[in-house]
Amino acid sequence: MTIVTGKAEARRTLQPGRPGVLRSIWEHRADYAYVLPAIAVMLIVIAYPIYYTIELSFFKTPPGLQLRDKTFIGFDNYTTILTSEVFWTVTWNTLIWTLGSTLISFVLGFATALALHREFIGRGVLRATLIIPWVISAVAASYIWKWIYHSDFGIIGAVLVGLGLADRPPNFIDNVSTVLPSLIVVNIWREFPFAMIMMMAGLQTVPDQLLRAAKVDGANAWQRFWHVTFPHLRNVSVVTILLLAVANFNSFIIPWIMTGGGPSNASHIWITHIYELAFGRQRWGVASAYSVLLFLTLMTLGYFYVRALTGNERKEGSA
Amino acid sequence: MSTIAETASRDRTRRRMRVDGWRWAGRIFLAFMLLYTAVPMIWMLITSIKSGFAATQFPPQWWPDEPTLASYQKLLDPQNSVGQDFLRFFWNSLFVSTVTTILSVIVAVPAAYAFSRFSFPGRNFLFFAVLLRNMFPAVIFLVPLFILMRVLGLMNTHGSLILTYLTFGLPLAIWLLKGFYDNIPVQLEQAARIDGATRFQAFILIVMPLSTPGIIATAIYSFIGAWNEYIYAYTFLSKNEQLTLPVGIQRFFSENTTDFPGLMAASFMMSVPVVVLFLVLQRYFVRALTEGAVKH
Numbered sequence: 184m185t186i187v188t189g190k191a192e193a194r195r196t197l198q199p200g201r202p203g204v205l206r207s208i209w210e211h212r213a214d215y216a217y218v219l220p221a222i223a224v225m226l227i228v229i230a231y232p233i234y235y236t237i238e239l240s241f242f243k244t245p246p247g248l249q250l251r252d253k254t255f256i257g258f259d260n261y262t263t264i265l266t267s268e269v270f271w272t273v274t275w276n277t278l279i280w281t282l283g284s285t286l287i288s289f290v291l292g293f294a295t296a297l298a299l300h301r302e303f304i305g306r307g308v309l310r311a312t313l314i315i316p317w318v319i320s321a322v323a324a325s326y327i328w329k330w331i332y333h334s335d336f337g338i339i340g341a342v343l344v345g346l347g348l349a350d351r352p353p354n355f356i357d358n359v360s361t362v363l364p365s366l367i368v369v370n371i372w373r374e375f376p377f378a379m380i381m382m383m384a385g386l387q388t389v390p391d392q393l394l395r396a397a398k399v400d401g402a403n404a405w406q407r408f409w410h411v412t413f414p415h416l417r418n419v420s421v422v423t424i425l426l427l428a429v430a431n432f433n434s435f436i437i438p439w440i441m442t443g444g445g446p447s448n449a450s451h452i453w454i455t456h457i458y459e460l461a462f463g464r465q466r467w468g469v470a471s472a473y474s475v476l477l478f479l480t481l482m483t484l485g486y487f488y489v490r491a492l493t494g495n496e497r498k499e500g501s502a
Numbered sequence: 503m504s505t506i507a508e509t510a511s512r513d514r515t516r517r518r519m520r521v522d523g524w525r526w527a528g529r530i531f532l533a534f535m536l537l538y539t540a541v542p543m544i545w546m547l548i549t550s551i552k553s554g555f556a557a558t559q560f561p562p563q564w565w566p567d568e569p570t571l572a573s574y575q576k577l578l579d580p581q582n583s584v585g586q587d588f589l590r591f592f593w594n595s596l597f598v599s600t601v602t603t604i605l606s607v608i609v610a611v612p613a614a615y616a617f618s619r620f621s622f623p624g625r626n627f628l629f630f631a632v633l634l635r636n637m638f639p640a641v642i643f644l645v646p647l648f649i650l651m652r653v654l655g656l657m658n659t660h661g662s663l664i665l666t667y668l669t670f671g672l673p674l675a676i677w678l679l680k681g682f683y684d685n686i687p688v689q690l691e692q693a694a695r696i697d698g699a700t701r702f703q704a705f706i707l708i709v710m711p712l713s714t715p716g717i718i719a720t721a722i723y724s725f726i727g728a729w730n731e732y733i734y735a736y737t738f739l740s741k742n743e744q745l746t747l748p749v750g751i752q753r754f755f756s757e758n759t760t761d762f763p764g765l766m767a768a769s770f771m772m773s774v775p776v777v778v779l780f781l782v783l784q785r786y787f788v789r790a791l792t793e794g795a796v797k798h
Contacts (some may be wrong), residue, residue, distance in 0.1 A: 208623050217616030220609045221676065224668050232646035239645070295535050298528035309532065311781055313539050318780045320730035322748035323769035326755070327546045330762055338545050341562050352560075372538065380788060404524045435641065436732050440752060454641045461645050462737065474642045 233478070239471035246465035253468070260472035269448060269456070277432065277452040279363060284370045284431040289424050291371065292378025297408075299379075300386050310383075317376035321436035328369040329441050332356050356442055359449040366450055369437055374430070378423050385419035386412070429484060453477055550574070550766035557762045573767035584754075588768065590743060591750035596775075598660050598667070598746055599728040605664065606671040606724040607717055613672075614679030615705065619688070640733045651738060662738045663746070667731060671724035678723075682716035683709065718786040726776045747772045 240260055242253035264270050299310055316324065331338050332355040340352020355365040389412050397407045435454045438444060444451035444459060451459075453473070461470035549557055550573055552566040579585035616622075647666060656662035686709055694704040710717075732748040739745055745753065751772060755765050780787070 204623055211620060211622035214616055214620040214622040217612040217620070221613035221672055224609065224665070224672065227650075227665075229643070229669060231650060232643040235646035235649070236642060291535065294531060298532050301525075301528070309536065311784060313535060314780070314784065315543065315777055316539055318726060318776050319773045320732070320748055320776070322730070322732050322752060323773050324542075326751075326765055326769050327542050330549065330766065331542055331545060333762075336558050336560060336562060336762070338541075338562060341560065345561060372542065375535075384788060433640065436748075457641050458644070458733075461641075467645055471645060474645075478642060 236471045236474050236478070239468060240475045241472075242468050244467040256468075260468050261476075263469060264472055264476070269451075272448050273451050273453055273456045276363060276448075276450065280367060280370075280434075280438075280452050281428055281431045283364075283367045284374060284434075285424060285427045287367070288371045288374040288427055289378045289420070291375040292380075292423075293382045293420070295375065295379045296382035296386055299383065313379060314376045316373050317380075319373070321373060321434075322440060324369060324373050325437050325440035328372070329356070332365060356450075357446055359446055362442060362446065362450045366437055366441060369441070370431065370434065373437075374427060378427060381419060381423040381426075382416065385416045388419075389415045425484065425487060429481065432481065432484070546766045546770055550763055550770055552763050554761060554763055558760070573761075573763045574771070576764065577767055577771065584764075587742070587750065587754065588771075591745050591747045592771075594660065594744060594750075595729055595747040595772075598663050599725050601660075602664050602667040602671065602728040603721050603724045606668050606675055607721055609668065610672055610675035610679055610720055611710075611713075611717065614676045615683050615709065617676065618680045618683035644733070644737055647734075648737060656738075658739055658741050658744060660744065663728075663731070663735055666734050666738075667724070667728040671720070671727050674723055675720040678719055679713065679716045682713045686712050715786045715789050718783055719789075722779060722783050722787055725779065729776050 239253070241255060241257060243256045243259070244253045295313060299306060330336075332340075334340065334352055334354040334357060337352055337355075339355070340349070343349040344352055353361070356362050393411050393415075394407055397411050402410065433454060434452070435458065438450050438452055438455050439458070442450045444455045448456075454477075457470050457473045457477070460466045460473065548565065551569045551571060552563065553568065553570055553572065556563050556566050556568070576582055576584050577588045580589060643666075647662075651657050651662040654662075656665070690708050690712075691701075691704040694708050695701065699707065730748065731746075732752075735746045735749045736752070739749065742750075742753075751765075751768050755761065755768070758764070
């Protein structure tokens with residue numbers, strides 16, 4: 184990866200003694216001007232909110248945003264959350280949502296990338312068509328699918344009835360047991376193209392000579408894939424899966440617009456739940472504590488993300 | 503002799519059959535994915551040219567008996583209150599997305615260049631801090647930003663959205679562009695500087711033109727992100743005349759829940775700009791990902 188060389192270099196420049204650091208900061212002062220705008224925006228919009236969320240999570244807050252009247256209550260918000268039943272329902276939903284969406288999107292996207300790797304007539308058009316759902320707004324996607332799932336006039340229900348598989352159109356999103364899988368289908372619809380693009384880009388880096396050499400040695404298609412292509416794509420795969428996992432963990436629009444978390448919390452995931460606590464019920468303190476928990480979970484994922492991004496580096500550094 | 507030739511040819515046919523097997527599996531799979539992808543979009547288009555009555559039939563009319571563009575006319579007619587709202591949302595979205603795109607290119611280009619070329623202390627820390635932004639959900643920032651925007655007096659302004667959207671686009675933009683700059687040989691710049699160019703001139707005249715595909719990819723990404731963003735717009739804006747498309751459409755159709763053709767027409771028109779933009783410029787995007795993100 185690209186970051187690779189960076190860290191090694193920096194380590195080298197940093198090595199000569201501690202006192203050198205200040206001088207080297209001074210010597211490079213002009214370089215900071217280039218990153219300053221990016222860092223400034225990030226600080227305002229990221230560092231401050233993170234600090235504020237953590238602070239708020241230890242306070243009992245009155246509804247309305249008269250936050251001056253908050254009172255310190257220690258870890259009470261956290262105990263409230265962890266002992267509530269909703270928390271566990273929502274956590275379970277989040278787990279299914281994130282894992283289901285991520286893995287299926289990745290597998291479908293990867294398989295599509297492989298199937299599109301060979302040249303054939305119409306490949307460009309097909310590829311472009313498959314990418315469109317990723318570009319469409321999630322709000323539009325939610326409405327399109329809400330209409331497709333509609334319990335009276337939905338196309339899926341009509342097809343099922345037409346084929347004699349159901350007496351009347353099933354109600355996909357007003358049913359506790361089908362709502363989450365139905366929403367996952369929508370999410371995958373929007374997300375597999377991302378995995379497809381990433382894996383297509385990855386496939387182009389697999390050296391042709393290796394594949395040809397394997398073919399000469401008598402490896403069949405599956406063996407060539409498993410022993411040559413796949414190992415080459417391991418890093419891309421890890422990065423893609425992590426990006427998908429983070430995006431899914433953080434998704435909001437599809438559940439929010441299609442069901443609003445219902446029926447009876449069956450499609451509430453962490454994000455929609457936090458949103459409802461904060462802006463619906465105005466329980467800012469509890470919502471902040473939830474956010475902090477979310478934050479910690481994501482930090483764990485983030486650790487693996489950075490490890491995956493720098494994985495190459497260490498190997499190259501030692502070589 | 504003949505037996506060897508025979509086995510060889512049998513071997514070859516068998517291998518061809520094996521390969522054909524994979525190829526057929528691939529074709530069937532692609533056909534399935536095409537159905538999955540295209541059917542919802544086609545159904546959106548078909549519904550959008552139905553009348554309200556035709557849309558609510560069971561079994562559905564697979565193709566409307568009387569196709570009509572009435573929904574589109576209603577949305578695009580500035581005389582009509584629905585059309586007025588829709589066009590205003592459209593312009594709001596266009597304004598916010600364009601400004602966000604321009605600003606994020608202006609901010610990301612120097613930052614990515616610095617991350618690629620200079621080795622100042624804390625570079626890696628800052629780089630990962632920027633990347634980590636991607637990890638955190640909008641909701642975490644929502645409450646504090648809501649308060650921050652009130653303090654800054656940006657509530658109910660497009661400025662609040664532009665400032666926030668900048669930070670979505672930046673991490674990936676910087677990452678992609680850095681990949682590009684890593685690929686441009688330093689020698690090119692050095693040659694220019696020996697010829698008397700300043701670092702800034704070398705950057706503008708040599709590096710910028712070479713990284714155009716990366717800049718275009720960055721711009722598309724920012725534009726699409728800003729165009730489609732919903733949660734901040736939903737939280738920060740409350741005045742009807744300032745809403746962007748996703749929120750405007752959601753608010754409008756939560757009041758008119760049965761106008762499915764209108765909803766589908768609005769969804770279609772909301773998708774057109776980004777889809778066209780993406781299809782025209784997609785080769786840059788795929789190239790940027792290949793060169794920037796997944797380079798070995």
